Amino acid sequence: MKINGNEIRPGNVIEHNGGLWVAVKTNAVKPGKGGAYNQVELKNLIDGTKLNERFRSAETVERVRLEQKEFTYLYEQGDSLVFMDAESYEQLELQKDFVGDRSSFLQDGMTVTVELYEEKPIGISLPDQVTLTISEADPVVKGQTAASSYKPAMMENGIRVMVPPFIESGERIIVDTNEITYVRRAD
Structure with missing residues (x-):
């Protein structure tokens, strides 16, 4: 147009x-x-x-006009990520570097939006927030002031994020996939 x-x-x-x-x-x-x-x-x-x-x-x-289609993340295969079209069940293989650093946030069955131009993928959007489990969290240091008391924690996908002192290993938290920051505890 x-x-x-x-x-x-x-x-x-x-x-x-x-x-x-x-x-x-x-x-x-x-x-x-x-x-x-x-x-x-x-x-x-x-x-x-x-x-x-x-x-x-x-x-x-x-x-x-870009076509936006919903795809479901299936699995990782070498340097590729495999997605399935939610409507036609056709599979789409994308290179890991196409998704970028955020590929570590992909979870089995996660719905993503792929932007297509003439049936060729040119962009991908993940959900803004995902729920992950903390695999290890540093202990709270006594005497820290309340203002700057965030501590580093490692999530199950291998990414570090700063969390409040009350978050411990094994807890589930919600993380912003764009900013890679702690949002809140998961219910």
């Missing part, structure tokens, strides 16, 4: 210079001399490079 350059908004995905770009920031500029333009900060969806472009209102760009 073609849109004018001044209609680009943050979050829009456009085709530009032969690649797929997502608009991160936009700023409508009306200089005293010359025509108005839209200053857009773009991020490449494939390799993550950034670019600043000016789009005049007379210019048109191709806005791309």
